[in-house]
Amino acid sequence: MRQSQLFANTLREAPAEAEVTSHRLLLRAGFIRQLAAGIYIFMPLGLRVLQNVERILRDELERAGANELLMPALQPTELWKESGRYDVYGPELIRLTDRHHREFALGPTHEEVVTMLMKNEINSYRQLPVTVYQIQTKFRDERRPRSGLLRGREFLMKDAYSFDTTWDGLNRSYRAMYDAYHRIFERCGLTFRAVEADAGAIGGEGGTHEFMALADIGEDTIAVCTHCGYSANIEKAISREECFETEGNTIPKYDKIHTPGVHTIKELTEYLKIKPVNVMKTLIYLADGNPVAVIVRGDHEVNEIKVKNALGAETLTLSETETTESVTGAKTGFAGPIGLSIPLLVDKVVIRMKWGITGANESEYHIKNVVPGRDFSVEHVGDFRNVKEDEACSRCEEGKLRLVKGIEVGHVFKLGTKYSEALKARYLDANGKEQPIIMGCYGIGVSRIVSAIVEQYHDERGIVWPPAIAPYRVHLIPVSIRDDMQRKIAEDLYDALRQIGIDVLLDDRDERAGVKFNDSDLIGLPIRIVVGKDAIHGKVEYVERSENNKQLLSVEEVVMRINTGDKFR
Ligand code: ATP
Ligand code: MG
Numbered sequence: 001m002r003q004s005q006l007f008a009n010t011l012r013e014a015p016a017e018a019e020v021t022s023h024r025l026l027l028r029a030g031f032i033r034q035l036a037a038g039i040y041i042f043m044p045l046g047l048r049v050l051q052n053v054e055r056i057l058r059d060e061l062e063r064a065g066a067n068e069l070l071m072p073a074l075q076p077t078e079l080w081k082e083s084g085r086y087d088v089y090g091p092e093l094i095r096l097t098d099r100h101h102r103e104f105a106l107g108p109t110h111e112e113v114v115t116m117l118m119k120n121e122i123n124s125y126r127q128l129p130v131t132v133y134q135i136q137t138k139f140r141d142e143r144r145p146r147s148g149l150l151r152g153r154e155f156l157m158k159d160a161y162s163f164d165t166t167w168d169g170l171n172r173s174y175r176a177m178y179d180a181y182h183r184i185f186e187r188c189g190l191t192f193r194a195v196e197a198d199a200g201a202i203g204g205e206g207g208t209h210e211f212m213a214l215a216d217i218g219e220d221t222i223a224v225c226t227h228c229g230y231s232a233n234i235e236k237a238i239s240r241e242e243c244f245e246t247e248g249n250t251i252p253k254y255d256k257i258h259t260p261g262v263h264t265i266k267e268l269t270e271y272l273k274i275k276p277v278n279v280m281k282t283l284i285y286l287a288d289g290n291p292v293a294v295i296v297r298g299d300h301e302v303n304e305i306k307v308k309n310a311l312g313a314e315t316l317t318l319s320e321t322e323t324t325e326s327v328t329g330a331k332t333g334f335a336g337p338i339g340l341s342i343p344l345l346v347d348k349v350v351i352r353m354k355w356g357i358t359g360a361n362e363s364e365y366h367i368k369n370v371v372p373g374r375d376f377s378v379e380h381v382g383d384f385r386n387v388k389e390d391e392a393c394s395r396c397e398e399g400k401l402r403l404v405k406g407i408e409v410g411h412v413f414k415l416g417t418k419y420s421e422a423l424k425a426r427y428l429d430a431n432g433k434e435q436p437i438i439m440g441c442y443g444i445g446v447s448r449i450v451s452a453i454v455e456q457y458h459d460e461r462g463i464v465w466p467p468a469i470a471p472y473r474v475h476l477i478p479v480s481i482r483d484d485m486q487r488k489i490a491e492d493l494y495d496a497l498r499q500i501g502i503d504v505l506l507d508d509r510d511e512r513a514g515v516k517f518n519d520s521d522l523i524g525l526p527i528r529i530v531v532g533k534d535a536i537h538g539k540v541e542y543v544e545r546s547e548n549n550k551q552l553l554s555v556e557e558v559v560m561r562i563n564t565g566d567k568f569r
Helices: 023-030 044-063 077-083 111-121 167-187 265-272 304-309 321-328 419-420 447-455 482-501 513-525 535-538 555-564
Strands: 032-036 039-040 073-078 093-095 103-106 128-139 154-164 192-196 210-213 220-225 232-233 255-259 280-285 291-296 316-318 343-345 356-359 366-369 381-383 401-416 426-427 432-435 439-444 474-478 503-504 528-531 538-545 551-554
Touching: 023 032, 023 039, 023 321, 023 447, 039 265, 044 128, 044 154, 044 447, 073 077, 073 167, 077 419, 103 265, 111 154, 111 419, 111 439, 128 167, 128 280, 154 447, 154 482, 167 192, 167 210, 167 401, 192 220, 192 401, 210 220, 210 447, 280 304, 280 321, 291 304, 291 321, 304 316, 304 343, 304 381, 304 439, 343 419, 356 503, 401 419, 401 447, 419 439, 426 551, 439 447, 439 535, 474 482, 482 528, 528 551, 538 555, 551 555
Parallel strands: 192 232, 291 343, 343 381, 474 503, 474 528
Antiparallel strands: 032 039, 073 103, 093 103, 128 154, 154 439, 192 210, 210 401, 220 232, 220 401, 255 366, 280 291, 280 316, 356 366, 401 439, 426 432, 528 538, 538 551
């Protein structure tokens, strides 16, 4: 491609709203443009990157035996009502009505559609197992579209679905995808972890793993053991929790203490000269509209996903001030378990505390010497909190948990029969008996991967594309296009490289060298060849974007180097 013909503008500055590096660089280097919040245009360079990711996906998925198909974005909402997700999915589902007043949704995912398809197509066990996938645009009206391609409202996803007759079969299909995902993310050059995850709104009975590209700006927190391979999303992570136990055996009866103006754990610990580990923190939630109290140690955070799962609730929200006041009879900040007549969910660390300070359910008062079990019910004990850095790993003897940030680039689920039961997708087994198909589903954020790669591959000058993903492999830059010798050598090289199948971007623009080099740094192609003052001696400069290893080589040497350079294949 000649840069004089390339539709691409680089920008000196990124728009102010672009906060994360990948968003800024993709805009500045001219790979994407925003149309509306969370909705992007892929410019020619960006599209080539996206297509490179797609190529890797197709290659590995075909290798894993999956069939590509393409399903529509428009989905009748009846399907969503049948599966029971119409209400659960909430406002993220974009709904619209056609001229006949029939309601449709813009597909945020395709479990319903693909299950309906299989219901019609699969009759006999002989047709199973089968796995299908598509690379297709998804729509989700995200509450906070942000970070460019990382959280869009319209984005490209690869979604795959497996259909089996047995759980063993599902395990095999799942494993095949899990392995394919490892190869895909490796080939994309990502540093990633497969982590145990929570099943979330999509549901299902089996296991689920998320694939996290490690990055400081990631929205997800993952707990990783320093010793064994254990890694889990914080939503799910457990530790061999260490528990703080206080001295003394008999705890005196609890006692109310006046704590004027003390609302937070910090204020409480300063006022009473105690530590957060001495506090039993009580939070009031509404689970499907009904108040519940969750009690965790003062230095711990409630894990709402764990609470929601324990209650089997569809929604869980922290209660508003008025609800808290009507439930506890006190201002916010003074809730405690004693005297509450709503379900108490007690974190298992709390029941091992010998005593604690709690709110008194009376404004400006707390209670000391509160003993779990003695002073309040410990009927509902469970794991309701987030693990913390340095806690002991629950899987091995030696390891400690580290918390790191990640971007979820992929997700694999064992769905079981959730959708096939709801939508009656059945097959006839060898005895002629109807059975529900056992399903798995597997997603990859194709456009999100592009941003995740840039988060991991950049420097202060711009993007540093991994070769497999780069829009072109070589940036060929004659310093002055008006110099006949330079232009001729550049044109010859351009032809020679293209002849051996190398994608080259030839900067044939009549621009100053500084402009060309800045653009080239920003765009970040793996190899740069500069045809400059040494052209008269038949030499050009060869440099790899990631190495800064400038070398003067003859034209033949350059072609040879690129042709044989394995890492640029
Ligand atoms: P998240 O927790 O980030 O919202 P999710 O759990 O809703 O993700 P899935 O329903 O599992 O995501 O979708 C499959 C994949 O699609 C995700 O692993 C992610 O890579 C990608 N993805 C999900 N939402 C978005 C989005 N709004 N923009 C870009 N990619 C997305
Ligand atoms: Mg989501």
